[in-house]
Amino acid sequence: MKSLFLLSIVVCFFSNCRKFEQEKIIADAEPYQPTNLYPIERLPKYFNRVAVLPCYYPDSASQVLSFSDDIFLKEVSKIGIFEPVGVLPNFFLKNFNKERISSTDSLPENFFNLLEENYGVNGVLFIDLHSYKPYRPISLGIRSKLVDIKSGEFMWAIDETIDAGDASVMVSVNLYQRSLHVQSLSQKTSSSILQSPRLFTKFAAQSVFSTLPSR
Numbered sequence: 001m002k003s004l005f006l007l008s009i010v011v012c013f014f015s016n017c018r019k020f021e022q023e024k025i026i027a028d029a030e031p032y033q034p035t036n037l038y039p040i041e042r043l044p045k046y047f048n049r050v051a052v053l054p055c056y057y058p059d060s061a062s063q064v065l066s067f068s069d070d071i072f073l074k075e076v077s078k079i080g081i082f083e084p085v086g087v088l089p090n091f092f093l094k095n096f097n098k099e100r101i102s103s104t105d106s107l108p109e110n111f112f113n114l115l116e117e118n119y120g121v122n123g124v125l126f127i128d129l130h131s132y133k134p135y136r137p138i139s140l141g142i143r144s145k146l147v148d149i150k151s152g153e154f155m156w157a158i159d160e161t162i163d164a165g166d167a168s169v170m171v172s173v174n175l176y177q178r179s180l181h182v183q184s185l186s187q188k189t190s191s192s193i194l195q196s197p198r199l200f201t202k203f204a205a206q207s208v209f210s211t212l213p214s215r
Contacts, residue, residue: 029167029168029170029171030168030171031168031171031172031175032162032166032168032169032171032172032207033168034158034160034207034208034210034211035160036158036159036160037156037157037158037159037160037211038154038156038157038158039155039156039211039212039213040154040155040156040213041213042213042214042215043081043082043155043213043214043215044148045215046122047082047122047123047148047155048082048083048122049082049083049085049119049120049121049122049123050082050083050084050085050121050122050123050124050125050146051085051087051115051119051121051123051124051125052072052073052076052084052085052086052087052125052127053087053092053100053101053124053125053126053127054069054087054088054089054092054099054100054127055068055069055072055100055127055128055129056100056101056102056103056126056127056128056129057100057128057129057130057132058130060099060100062132063134063197064129064132064134064140064197064201065100067198067201068127068129068201069086069089071198071201071202071205072127072205073086075202075205075206075209076125076205076209076212078206078209079209079210079212081212081213081214081215082123082215084125085119085120085121087115087119091118095108095114096108096111101126102126102128103126103128103143103144103145104128104143112124112147112149112152115149116149121149122148122149122150123146123147123148123149123155124146124147124149125144125145125146125147126143126144126145126146126147127142127143127144128142128143128144129141129142130142130143130159131161134197136164136165136194136195137163137164137165137166137194138163138164138194138195138196138197138200139161139162139163139164139165140161140162140200140201140204141159141160141161141162142158142159142160142161142162142204142205142208143158143159144156144157144158144159144208145157145158146212155213156211156212156213158208158211160207160208162200162203162204162207164194164200170194172203172207173193173194173200173203176193176203176206177193
């Protein structure tokens with residue numbers, strides 16, 4: 001019994017030490033800022049209506065596709081620099097025989113023309129989810145590109161993997177959650193964004209879209 005008691009004290013000691021070290025690392029970390037991106041300085045005046053494509057993920061049966069389209073459309077709408085128009089997978093299926101298209105795919109010849117004719121847009125936003133881990137620590141890889149239909153040029157592009165196990169991401173999540181004034185989350189569940197794939201995707205979308213060029 002005595003040895004078991006001593007063992008429990010040792011385990012508790014090292015557990016507390018690990019927790020202290022983790023808290024210290026987080027306390028010393030800077031908030032997460034996307035770095036792997038290309039933005040032009042300002043969007044042109046005519047660039048005011050953008051087709052937001054369905055999110056692409058290599059596994060078409062993945063749960064992330066059940067909520068990502070709606071989240072990314074809502075988050076880009078909040079930025080307010082252009083009018084986003086959501087394109088449904090059915091439109092792609094009808095015209096291109098596939099529900100989702102990656103920004104790295106060879107695009108059909110009439111791709112941009114059909115989007116312009118059907119949605120009256122002058123830009124297209126591609127959203128590729130190139131990696132996804134729904135279990136702790138959650139991570140989401142996002143490759144997104146904003147393209148001018150007239151010129152075919154990039155207005156903005158980003159490629160980031162946002163990992164909930166990264167200290168800087170933890171700092172940003174805490175700041176993000178506080179700014180949302182989430183009433184339903186108590187201090188005991190303050191890390192819930194780091195545990196919920198849906199909420200973490202919302203945070204990740206807001207993080208990448210915050211780097212879009214101004215008007």
